[in-house]
């Protein structure tokens with residue numbers, strides 16, 4: 001067994017991301033195939049505890065404290081630093097070690113492992129807070145919600161498990177604006193969600209797309225671009241580009257946009273006509289997956305009306321395969337269902353949506369392995 005483990009580790013050591021993820025998935029299949037009913041019951045029925053206890057670990061700054069320390073740290077030392085009772089803290093740490101988020105080095109003594117270090121990243125911490133605090137209540141009412149609607153499809157984003165849980169009629173993005181702390185975690189999570197992974201700019205020929213622009217033409221409009229991370233990433237990738245780069249979002253988000261001299265941040269509601277005319281690229285990342293087809297078409301039509309003869313729309317979203325969808329993608333798909341009454345789309349669903357919106361998909365560039373994040377390059381179907 002030890003020899004097999006060493007072999008797997010050496011195989012993974014210099015592997016690229018695709019090979020590494022394939023190894024994890026194959027090992028996971030083996031792991032599940034070995035489980036008894038008891039093992040499966042333990043894994044499945046307690047799975048919610050992991051994110052909840054990691055959130056407690058973030059509250060107590062346990063991951064930061066363990067990562068900062070050069071030496072393993074005792075429960076008593078951590079209790080002094082956090083103010084938590086030693087027995088309670090020891091039980092929390094024992095659980096966190098048992099699920100691999102910290103390392104137990106001896107009796108009542110803990111140290112950081114690779115996961116502990118990842119959990120010090122503020123964006124990853126925000127992902128945990130967002131999933132536990134904002135989405136957790138929605139997931140808790142999902143079974144009752146589905147039973148009440150007799151397990152039918154639903155597309156009204158004002159009537160979702162999220163609305164039921166939070167007792168609000170507001171669509172999620174308006175509701176988030178009433179909860180500044182939840183909203184801040186969401187924005188940081190959006191910024192961090194693809195950190196360390198292949199980026200769309202690694203595969204899409206953006207420099208080619210920007211050829212032959214006049215000095216006045218806007219190069220790039222990131223519609224619903226959050227606090228501007230993608231627009232900034234583009235500016236950093238192409239520092240010589242002279243043309244304007246704009247990020248648009250609702251006022252409450254633009255107020256927190258990351259300041260950058262090469263990116264203009266402006267408030268814009270994508271249900272209104274697009275004010276920036278004839279830009280070379282209108283980019284939508286993780287926007288269409290928030291909406292059912294009818295709303296996505298409304299948003300797209302507002303942009304189509306602003307397109308110039310050489311403009312393109314780039315949609316950055318998942319393109320799911322017809323079968324064998326990875327769990328990283330299925331879990332986002334069901335989150336979109338519970339929160340937004342929307343879905344992730346297969347290639348066929350994208351072609352159908354774009355046809356209804358009056359757009360043609362020219363090419364699809366898939367750039368991540370498990371999530372199947374892809375750029376769909378679209379142009380209007382022009383009357384002949």
Ligand SMILES: C[S@@+](CC[C@H](N)C(=O)[O-])C[C@H]1O[C@@H](n2cnc3c(N)ncnc32)[C@H](O)[C@@H]1O
Pocket residue numbers: 173190191223224225226227248249250253268269270271284285286287290
């Ligand atoms: C899933 S997030 C994606 C953010 C960013 N594009 C990214 O990929 O990180 C959706 C974004 O759409 C914005 N949004 C929601 N409704 C909007 C509206 N009516 N007009 C403009 N932006 C909106 C939200 O504030 C949020 O930043």
